[in-house]
Amino acid sequence: MICPKRTSELLDLHLAPFKDKDPAWEIGISKIAGRGVVATRHLKRGEIIFRDSPLLIGLAAHEEDSLNACSVCMILLPDTRFMCRQGCGLPVCSLCAKKKQHKTDCDLFRSWGPNEPEVANSVIIRLLCVARAINLNKDQRDLIYCLQANLDNNHRTEVRNAAKCFKKFPTDKKVIEMMNRTVAVLRTNGFDKTTDRTNDNQEFNYRALYPLFGVMNHDCIPNSYYTFEEKTNNMIVRAAVDIPEGFEITTTYTKLFTGNIARHLFLKMKKNFTCKCPRCSDPTEKGAYISGLYCRDTSCNGLVVPEITGLPHPNWNCLECKQKSTHAQMMKSQDFASGAINAKNNSNSLRTLIQYLNEKSDQFIPDSNHVIIDAKLTVLQRLNQSREDCSEELAANTRLRYSRDIMQIMDKLGMGDSLVRTQLEEQVRKEEERRAIKQAAEAEKQRKLAELQEKAAEADKLLAALAANGDETAAAIIAAETAPTCAPTAAAATAPTPAPAAELA
Ligand SMILES: [Zn+2]
Numbered sequence: 001m002i003c004p005k006r007t008s009e010l011l012d013l014h015l016a017p018f019k020d021k022d023p024a025w026e027i028g029i030s031k032i033a034g035r036g037v038v039a040t041r042h043l044k045r046g047e048i049i050f051r052d053s054p055l056l057i058g059l060a061a062h063e064e065d066s067l068n069a070c071s072v073c074m075i076l077l078p079d080t081r082f083m084c085r086q087g088c089g090l091p092v093c094s095l096c097a098k099k100k101q102h103k104t105d106c107d108l109f110r111s112w113g114p115n116e117p118e119v120a121n122s123v124i125i126r127l128l129c130v131a132r133a134i135n136l137n138k139d140q141r142d143l144i145y146c147l148q149a150n151l152d153n154n155h156r157t158e159v160r161n162a163a164k165c166f167k168k169f170p171t172d173k174k175v176i177e178m179m180n181r182t183v184a185v186l187r188t189n190g191f192d193k194t195t196d197r198t199n200d201n202q203e204f205n206y207r208a209l210y211p212l213f214g215v216m217n218h219d220c221i222p223n224s225y226y227t228f229e230e231k232t233n234n235m236i237v238r239a240a241v242d243i244p245e246g247f248e249i250t251t252t253y254t255k256l257f258t259g260n261i262a263r264h265l266f267l268k269m270k271k272n273f274t275c276k277c278p279r280c281s282d283p284t285e286k287g288a289y290i291s292g293l294y295c296r297d298t299s300c301n302g303l304v305v306p307e308i309t310g311l312p313h314p315n316w317n318c319l320e321c322k323q324k325s326t327h328a329q330m331m332k333s334q335d336f337a338s339g340a341i342n343a344k345n346n347s348n349s350l351r352t353l354i355q356y357l358n359e360k361s362d363q364f365i366p367d368s369n370h371v372i373i374d375a376k377l378t379v380l381q382r383l384n385q386s387r388e389d390c391s392e393e394l395a396a397n398t399r400l401r402y403s404r405d406i407m408q409i410m411d412k413l414g415m416g417d418s419l420v421r422t423q424l425e426e427q428v429r430k431e432e433e434r435r436a437i438k439q440a441a442e443a444e445k446q447r448k449l450a451e452l453q454e455k456a457a458e459a460d461k462l463l464a465a466l467a468a469n470g471d472e473t474a475a476a477i478i479a480a481e482t483a484p485t486c487a488p489t490a491a492a493a494t495a496p497t498p499a500p501a502a503e504l505a
Pocket residue numbers: 070071072073074075092093094095096097
């Protein structure tokens with residue numbers, strides 16, 4: 001590991017364009033692992049901690065059907081004739097074809113002689129992010145070497161496979177080693193379709209390395225969260241909770257709503273470490289029961305949770321009757337529930353899925369289980385697009401209910417702000433606003449009705465008084481004059497006594 005001081009210097013150079021003279025963070029010794037990012041002063045929830053720009057960025061090119069994105073601006077192009085006419089093997093838009101960035105990429109790839117430059121090849125396009133490291137300056141390349149890299153057996157595969165796509169791929173050991181290292185750093189610290197590592201469901205279809213973010217350590221309940229600026233792809237990291245001075249600023253490499261076992265497995269396999277955070281050390285996950293399943297004994301209402309062993313197949317314990325179950329036994333229940341929910345999710349009727357979640361699913365799987373949380377998030381996402389086959393009322397109630405359900409689980413976990421929470425809060429706010437408007441309209445209607453009733457009652461009184469005086473002609477005129485304004489209560493106006501308010505309401 002390169003010392004924190006050198007890392008700091010290189011990061012300062014990288015972040016110089018942001019001109020942050022008094023940063024709220026520094027690189028320091030971490031209690032979690034090696035070095036980390038530490039708060040230099042008290043940070044308030046929501047405050048921006050730092051901005052980071054991608055040192056390397058390129059298309060992820062995972063799906064063969066989305067290879068027609070420009071390799072510079074990354075905008076999707078019409079799917080004919082999007083490849084560079086110069087024969088570099090990269091897709092590029094007509095505007096970016098003239099830019100300096102493409103000239104650099106183009107010269108490099110043409111010098112390697114792509115075998116089929118006119119065909120969009122995912123291996124070549126994907127390699128661009130790695131190959132761009134070659135044209136970085138020395139400090140920038142050193143910064144890559146400062147970041148953690150999982151140098152496992154697979155990290156050389158990508159460059160080896162890419163070499164087959166070119167006629168004159170470099171053979172210089174130093175260049176190959178640097179590219180391999182970059183692959184390893186990207187795999188350990190980079191973004192690659194963030195579905196894997198994001199703490200939110202935000203779209204990020206690139207492959208990118210944010211160096212300062214890369215230094216941050218993991219916590220299953222991170223105290224920061226990030227968003228991306230659309231135009232620049234710069235990352236903004238904010239405090240998710242208040243962070244006292246001297247505390248480490250953490251992020252999460254896993255999804256927020258996965259159970260202990262799944263997170264452990266992911267961190268072990270992909271990131272090569274075992275997390276020992278408070279959530280991971282608690283079988284109930286701070287009472288949020290994200291892995292929770294029902295006891296197999298049907299006469300027991302207890303929740304069953306996996307033991308904390310660090311093993312991929314731990315035993316599970318019922319918190320009520322203390323009965324032990326094997327991992328395989330509990331996985332059967334989990335798979336059954338996941339299958340049932342997925343079937344409803346794929347049935348194309350959103351209303352059916354909502355009804356199932358509201359009325360059926362908790363008979364066989366607790367509402368706290370990650371499958372249910374995911375399903376609710378999916379429902380909210382679909383409702384955001386359109387309410388499909390749901391009535392307005394059902395859509396509105398569901399938005400409010402599911403958003404609150406998920407926020408409640410986040411509260412139990414002790415999770416502060418995140419993009420997900422912002423979105424959920426927005427749903428709740430909108431729905432509460434809609435209800436308030438509806439209520440105000442209803443109150444206004446009632447007020448008008450009462451006003452009319454009052455007028456009708458006055459008219460009645462007047463009529464009665466006139467009739468008593470024997471002046472029936474005047475009474476008839478007044479009745480004719482008051483009738484139109486009292487239209488909704490015309491019946492009341494002619495009746496001997498005004499109808500009771502309750503009847504009218
Ligand atoms: Zn472009």
